[in-house]
Amino acid sequence: MDEIGTGTETFDCDVLVIGGGTAGPMAAYKAKRKNPEAKVVLLEKAHVKRSGAISMGMDGLNNSVIPGYATPEQYTKEITVANDGIVNQAAVYRYAQNCYEMIQELDSFGIRFLKDETGNFDVKKVHHIGTYVLPMPNGDTVKKALYRQLRKARLLMTNRYMATRLLTGKDGRIAGAIAVNTRDATFLVIRAKSVILCMGAAGRLGLPTSGYxxxxxxxxxxxxxGYAMAYHAGAELSNLECYQINPLIKDYNGPACAYVAGPFGGFTANSEGMRFIECDYWSGMMMQEFYNELQGGKGPVFLKLDHLHEKTIEEIESTLHNVERPTRGRFQHGRKVDYRHEMIEMHISEIGFCSGHSASGVFVDENARTTVQGLYAAGDMASVPHNYMLGAFTNGWFAGED
Ligand SMILES: Cc1cc2nc3c(=O)[nH]c(=O)nc-3n(C[C@H](O)[C@H](O)[C@H](O)COP(=O)(O)OP(=O)(O)OC[C@H]3O[C@@H](n4cnc5c(N)ncnc54)[C@H](O)[C@@H]3O)c2cc1C
Structure with missing residues (x-):
């Protein structure tokens, strides 16, 4: 594996992938596999080995469409209904048709998915309708397994470069990008025949309700x-009114994960300890119920586990404190909060744009193409709704191969 050395001022390549989190590595990997002669660059502002949303905390594939459990048609219908029909169905359908192949490929990378005694994927029902959640007992190892594949593919990766602007030609076609080295502030101009944007969601647009x-x-x-760069290059954005907010643990940078505790009997409760949310899996409806409870004077809202058996709590702790976020156990301990004896106070996150969990993104078609020629987008910043990790991988694949 090579790196573009610091001090370089310009660089030419065939495919430039920006963002080395989830969709980006897969896009670069697939582009290189399709055309080994092509010069493919994966550019990341942190370090590809540890960066992005999957570097920690994946407890399962949220939206797997696996034969025997769900069909592409059923999945597309559900996503369409969940988004009030404001959705590019072709992109959702293509994802649904191909994500099973992606799961099999990830499985071959050594990423562990829950299987039953016959060796088949053991998919769980967590959503309102449909059965889509495939647990990952070792979800914290996804990035490591992916990184091993990138090394084998001998991709050109460059860490610590933060892209700041896209370059376009007079005809409006994409021509490359400008990046700045986060260590020595030198600029790098990369000329590229095509660019794939995989720079994740837009969090931190404001403060959460706690002000933390x-x-x-x-x-x-x-x-x-990614959103800003695509916009400046002339790409259309879509569904920005479908921003997302999420339940967090108060004063902690991480989700409360009532949906993880749900299958074990945990739930979101009001200040009286009563359940008020029909389904703890994230949806606009769930957040509306959350909001109504706070407005109705029954807040604050809590994650309630204190009614569960010791063994069950240990199991939940093992997922939340190991697979999900290792800092969470330390945080709760520091606050002297024990799930066995008290409920955990939640707060609402700040507003964010994220197609991975909601629907707002840079508009893409079923080939992950944006409206700017030669410019692609995949993952949380592209407009395929409720796409999560598997969608990032699958659409990264489409972009890389196109
Ligand atoms: C707390 C949490 C838990 C989740 N749990 C699950 C789960 O259990 N199951 C599931 O299916 N999905 C889950 N998801 C969703 C899933 O992780 C994301 O949808 C997916 O990983 C997004 O991939 P991405 O490539 O779009 O973004 P990321 O993986 O975040 O990658 C974006 C990358 O771009 C880089 N970058 C950003 N800006 C620049 C720039 N200017 N220049 C260079 N690089 C840049 C970042 O450093 C980062 O490495 C979870 C997400 C979160 C936040």
């Missing part, structure tokens, strides 16, 4: 650079 600066649900490093 880092109370963001999204990966705190993703602050919408």
């Amino acid at each position: 600066l880092y109370g963001t649900y999204e990966n705190a490093a993703n602050s919408g650079d």
Whole structure:
């Protein structure tokens, strides 16, 4: 694996992928696999080995469409209904048709998914309708497994470069990008025949209700650079009114994860300890119920686990404190909060743009193409709704191969 050395001022390549989190590595990997002669560059402002939303905390594939459990048609219908019909169905359908192949490929990378005794994927029902959640007992190892594949593919990766602007030609076609080295502030101009934007969600647009600066649900490093750069290059954005807000643990940079505790009997409760949310899985409806409860004077709102058996709590702790976020256990301990004896106070995150969890993104078609020629987008910043990690991988694949 090579790096563009610091001090370089200009660089030419065939495909420039910006953002080395989830969609980006897959896009670069697929582009290189399709055309080994092509010069493919993966540019990341942190370090590809540890960066992005999957560097920690994946407890399952939220939206797997696996034969025997769900069909592409059923999935597309559900996403359409969930988005009041304001959705590019072709992109959702293509994802749904191909994500199973992606799961099999990830499985071959050594990423562990829950399987039953016959060796088949053991998919769980967590959403209102449909069965889509495939648990990952070792969700914290996804990035490591992916990074191993990138090394094998001998991709040209460059860390610590933050892209700031896209370059376009007189004809409006994409021509490359400008980046700044986050260590020595030198600029790099990369000329590219095509550019794939995979820079994640736009978190940190404001403060959460607690006023706590880092109370963001999204990966705190993703602050919408991709949205802004695409917009300045002339790309259409879509569904920005479908922004997202999320329940967080108060004063902690991380989700409360009632949906993780749900299958074990945990739930979101009001100040009287009563359940008021029909389904703890994230949806606009769930957030509306949350908001109504606060407005109705029954807040604050809590994650309630104190009624559960010790063994069940241990199991939940193992997921929340190991797979989900290792800092969470330390945080709760520091606050002297024990799930066995008290409820955990939640707050609402700041507003964010994220197609991965809601619907707002840079508009893309079913090939991950934006409205600017030669410019692609995949993952949380592209407009395919409720796409999560598997969508980032699958659409990254489409972009890389196109
Ligand atoms: C707390 C949390 C828990 C989640 N849990 C699950 C789960 O259990 N299951 C599931 O399916 N999905 C889950 N998701 C969603 C899933 O992780 C995301 O949808 C997916 O990983 C997004 O991939 P991405 O490539 O778009 O963004 P990321 O993986 O975040 O990658 C974006 C990358 O771009 C880089 N970058 C940003 N700006 C620049 C720039 N200007 N220049 C260079 N690089 C830049 C960032 O450093 C980062 O590495 C979770 C998300 C969060 C936040």
